[in-house]
Amino acid sequence: MYNFSFNITDYLEEIPAGFWILGIFFLIVVVLGLIAIYIISSLGIMNVASKNKIPNAWLAFVPYARYYIIGKLGFEIYPEEGKKNPTLTWVLFGLSCGVLVLSSQDYSYLLRAAVTVFNAIAFYNIFKVLAPKSATGFTIGTVIVENLGGIFLYAVRNNVPESKVDEAVVLEAQEEKPKVEPVLNEEEKPKLKPKKVDTTEESKERPNFCPNCGGKISKTAKFCGNCGKEIK
Numbered sequence: 001m002y003n004f005s006f007n008i009t010d011y012l013e014e015i016p017a018g019f020w021i022l023g024i025f026f027l028i029v030v031v032l033g034l035i036a037i038y039i040i041s042s043l044g045i046m047n048v049a050s051k052n053k054i055p056n057a058w059l060a061f062v063p064y065a066r067y068y069i070i071g072k073l074g075f076e077i078y079p080e081e082g083k084k085n086p087t088l089t090w091v092l093f094g095l096s097c098g099v100l101v102l103s104s105q106d107y108s109y110l111l112r113a114a115v116t117v118f119n120a121i122a123f124y125n126i127f128k129v130l131a132p133k134s135a136t137g138f139t140i141g142t143v144i145v146e147n148l149g150g151i152f153l154y155a156v157r158n159n160v161p162e163s164k165v166d167e168a169v170v171l172e173a174q175e176e177k178p179k180v181e182p183v184l185n186e187e188e189k190p191k192l193k194p195k196k197v198d199t200t201e202e203s204k205e206r207p208n209f210c211p212n213c214g215g216k217i218s219k220t221a222k223f224c225g226n227c228g229k230e231i232k
Helices: 008-013 017-051 057-061 066-077 086-101 108-130 132-144 148-155 167-176
Strands: none
Touching: 017 057, 017 066, 017 148, 057 066, 066 086, 066 108, 086 108, 108 132, 108 148, 132 148
16 A cells, blocks of 8 residues: 655755745844834834824834824824814724734634724824825725834824814913012112192182182182182
8 A cells, every 4th residue: 555644844854955044034034024114113103193292102112002092193183173082092992902802712803803994094084184195095005004004104204293282271271370470679670750749720729619709619710700809
């Protein structure tokens, strides 16, 4: 009888050493490439988050935690007015944590699909502001290869407008700050000029009655309207 058993060890021993070296070199290049892609992607997310004053922007380098930063950018910083929703930030972050915890479950693919959808929506909101002409293309690329979103952000990081910190918060902080009046020394205090006293005859108080006839007169009258006597 013929023996059709196959021993993979015998087959591997027949591969030339040069192919082994080439294969190992190719594997190293792939691993280094993936690491470089992840680093650039994380730098893109972190730079945009830092310019928008998001605390702990370094979380962009932490797997799964980076979705919190992406959610802050896509659902709180860059959406149109009236469409900001901080709850979606926590939904995206929660779904990513669910993928981490339940990765061994059969239904984990549903969580991954949900993360992909929310992640794409967040990036689309960001790209609409930073690269409006390429927003759709960049978003599709992010769906196909997840880390491309961060790389695209790194490419357009210089398009980030001035910080979108709520001006109302800044104004409120300024109002709460107590106003301190400067303390002036005697030399810096403005010198008040003494008020001039009007000593003209018109300013002197006139009697209410004529001293000659007793008729009633006004305080500014120079002659009595009844007898014609001059009032002094």
